Amino acid sequence: MRLISYYLGAVRRVTSTLRAAVALVARAAPRRTAAVTALQLTSAALLGAQVLIGREALAAVLDARPGGGDAVLPLAALAVTSAVAGLAAPALALQNRLLGELAQRAAYDRILDVTTAVDLHRFDDPDFADHLQRVRANAVSRPLLVTNALMQLLGAGAAIVVLSLALLALHPMLPPILLAIGLPLLLVSRRGGAAEFAFAVTQSPSARLRDHLRSVLTGREEAREVRAYELSGSFRERYGHANDRYLEDLRALVNRRHRQAALAGVLAAGATALTLVVLLALTRGPVTLADAGAAVLAVKLLSSRLEQAFTAAGTLYESSLFLADLGRFTALAPDGPAGPGRPAPADGFAVLHARGLSFRYPGAARPALDGVDLTVRRGEVIGLVGENGSGKSTLALLLAGLLPPTGGSIAWDGTDLAGLDPLTVRRHVAVLFADPIRYALSVADNIAPGTADTGAPGPRAAVARSARAAGADDLVRRLPAAYDTPLSTEYAGGTNLSDGQWQRIALARACHRDARLVILDEPATALDPRAEHELFETVRTLFAGRTVIVISHRLANVRTADRIVVLAGGRIAEQGDHDTLMAAGGPYADLFALQADGYLPAAAVHVRADEAGEGVSAPAVDDPGAGWVCRT
Numbered sequence: 001m002r003l004i005s006y007y008l009g010a011v012r013r014v015t016s017t018l019r020a021a022v023a024l025v026a027r028a029a030p031r032r033t034a035a036v037t038a039l040q041l042t043s044a045a046l047l048g049a050q051v052l053i054g055r056e057a058l059a060a061v062l063d064a065r066p067g068g069g070d071a072v073l074p075l076a077a078l079a080v081t082s083a084v085a086g087l088a089a090p091a092l093a094l095q096n097r098l099l100g101e102l103a104q105r106a107a108y109d110r111i112l113d114v115t116t117a118v119d120l121h122r123f124d125d126p127d128f129a130d131h132l133q134r135v136r137a138n139a140v141s142r143p144l145l146v147t148n149a150l151m152q153l154l155g156a157g158a159a160i161v162v163l164s165l166a167l168l169a170l171h172p173m174l175p176p177i178l179l180a181i182g183l184p185l186l187l188v189s190r191r192g193g194a195a196e197f198a199f200a201v202t203q204s205p206s207a208r209l210r211d212h213l214r215s216v217l218t219g220r221e222e223a224r225e226v227r228a229y230e231l232s233g234s235f236r237e238r239y240g241h242a243n244d245r246y247l248e249d250l251r252a253l254v255n256r257r258h259r260q261a262a263l264a265g266v267l268a269a270g271a272t273a274l275t276l277v278v279l280l281a282l283t284r285g286p287v288t289l290a291d292a293g294a295a296v297l298a299v300k301l302l303s304s305r306l307e308q309a310f311t312a313a314g315t316l317y318e319s320s321l322f323l324a325d326l327g328r329f330t331a332l333a334p335d336g337p338a339g340p341g342r343p344a345p346a347d348g349f350a351v352l353h354a355r356g357l358s359f360r361y362p363g364a365a366r367p368a369l370d371g372v373d374l375t376v377r378r379g380e381v382i383g384l385v386g387e388n389g390s391g392k393s394t395l396a397l398l399l400a401g402l403l404p405p406t407g408g409s410i411a412w413d414g415t416d417l418a419g420l421d422p423l424t425v426r427r428h429v430a431v432l433f434a435d436p437i438r439y440a441l442s443v444a445d446n447i448a449p450g451t452a453d454t455g456a457p458g459p460r461a462a463v464a465r466s467a468r469a470a471g472a473d474d475l476v477r478r479l480p481a482a483y484d485t486p487l488s489t490e491y492a493g494g495t496n497l498s499d500g501q502w503q504r505i506a507l508a509r510a511c512h513r514d515a516r517l518v519i520l521d522e523p524a525t526a527l528d529p530r531a532e533h534e535l536f537e538t539v540r541t542l543f544a545g546r547t548v549i550v551i552s553h554r555l556a557n558v559r560t561a562d563r564i565v566v567l568a569g570g571r572i573a574e575q576g577d578h579d580t581l582m583a584a585g586g587p588y589a590d591l592f593a594l595q596a597d598g599y600l601p602a603a604a605v606h607v608r609a610d611e612a613g614e615g616v617s618a619p620a621v622d623d624p625g626a627g628w629v630c631r632t
């Protein structure tokens with residue numbers, strides 16, 4: 001009884017796997033799937049034809065009288081069917097390969113649907129990271145395995161039907177005996193599949209560590225630091241240990257699967273032998289040599305096709321756990337890119353209100369932001385300052401609609417951002433991150449990613465305008481292929497830029513986006529003093545009519561802002577313009593005086609906020625980038 005329910009469970013699992021596998025492959029390439037299916041069915045029909053024509057050919061040869069031509073026709077038919085079957089096999093293998101690649105692409109598309117749509121904070125969740133690592137690793141090999149197994153199952157299944165019909169004619173008991181003995185193969189594969197999936201789950205964190213160490217030891221960006229800190233020895237050792245542990249676990253798994261495969265092989269061989277014995281025992285009366293020959297051929301072919309079918313079913317079962325894993329991952333994507341029925345925001349906003357804004361990163365003990373109230377009006381330039389970890393970048397990500405608040409709300413002209421289409425909200429925002437991505441693509445693609453590769457004159461002129469605004473046009477024109485130069489020495493004709501030049505390109509990217517809200521997170525850390533000074537002097541004209549939030553540790557850069565917001569421990573400590581904050585003598589005045597100290601000549605009088613009060617509120621800073629000139 002238990003065995004039957006075990007069988008039924010396995011059959012049910014294979015059926016649902018089949019549905020998932022067919023959906024993956026057929027959706028990836030419907031026409032090619034139909035063509036390969038037709039080819040598989042033709043191959044199966046040819047197999048049956050070979051048995052029947054073989055029987056005729058054998059009878060004709062045994063019967064043939066000297067000089068007679070009776071055997072010629074069946075022999076010629078046998079040659080033709082064998083030749084066509086021989087041609088079909090490589091064609092099938094090649095088509096399966098293409099189909100597998102298409103299925104792989106479809107699987108990867110499903111992963112990209114998730115990674116490009118989920119909320120940013122997902123990437124800080126270790127469970128998500130493990131899941132992503134697993135589906136990425138499997139998306140490379142599983143679709144190919146599933147496609148091959150599916151097609152093998154189809155071909156073998158059709159051949160089994162055809163050959164069973166031929167065997168039924170010889171004895172009705174033969175096909176059921178073969179099927180009954182073949183089922184244990186499926187169970188063996190099922191155990192192997194479960195072990196394989198459990199192995200992948202437990203190995204996910206180790207696989208991520210090995211991936212990371214591999215990229216550190218092979219990456220271009222990492223190469224300098226690996227040398228400067230002499231990391232190659234210790235990191236290779238760590239990589240070696242992680243690999244050793246992985247290979248030890250893999251060896252145990254492989255040994256277990258070897259034992260299972262040996263058992264499956266013995267069962268398959270036993271099935272063939274037993275069927276032949278049964279055939280002999282059940283056959284009474286005289287048997288013609290042609291019938292016997294055809295029966296042996298059919299039993300041999302049938303048992304090999306059964307083995308093929310059960311192995312394919314086992315592979316599909318093994319893959320079913322991975323397909324289900326991919327299905328669960330796909331389900332993480334939001335329902336639709338915009339959320340059903342959410343309206344797009346009006347063109348920008350007149351006023352932005354943050355009310356009781358809080359945010360806690362997954363697993364963090366303390367909130368990064370805690371009850372922030374902030375009002376920002378169109379056209380304002382806001383400076384956002386505070387010590388490391390005070391929540392500036394987190395606040396910027398929330399205002400940009402890149403992180404959903406865990407408490408409180410953000411409203412554009414009274415409409416809560418949570419009720420608006422997030423994609424169109426983001427279209428109204430440009431963010432220059434503190435560590436912007438350096439795309440290994442052309443300059444034009446770096447300034448206008450995703451839109452500049454057409455090379456059309458219109459977009460190109462706009463790209464050049466943005467570069468000019470960010471002070472990057474001159475440096476680009478000096479490059480070998482100007483805006484078409486690849487910004488990576490790993491490509492022919494490519495080049496690399498200095499950190500400051502990269503920062504200008506990233507600034508050009510922010511300028512290029514016609515956004516209402518511009519967030520500049522430490523935009524000048526790599527700029528030379530003159531460029532830094534120019535940037536902050538021109539920020540209003542550069543982004544005229546837009547709202548600009550500048551995050552900077554260099555307070556001289558934000559002193560001309562309409563308002564300066566000081567964050568401390570995720571809360572707003574104080575806000576106001578430079579003069580007001582200096583007069584208040586709070587944390588801003590303290591920090592400002594501290595920085596100003598660093599620019600004073602040795603002979604200068606140290607003027608601290610607490611000593612000087614108003615005197616410091618307007619230090620004679622003519623050119624903060626070029627050096628401070630304070631009253632002595």
Ligand SMILES: Nc1ncnc2c1ncn2[C@@H]1O[C@H](COP(=O)(O)OP(=O)(O)OP(=O)(O)O)[C@@H](O)[C@H]1O
Pocket residue numbers: 124361362364368386387388389390391392393394395
């Ligand atoms: N992805 C993250 N996952 C977990 N905690 C984070 C993450 N990013 C930031 N934090 C934490 O949130 C708090 C605020 O970080 P945030 O980056 O907003 O500070 P910041 O003011 O921009 O700092 P800095 O001046 O150093 O750039 C910090 O305590 C930080 O450790």
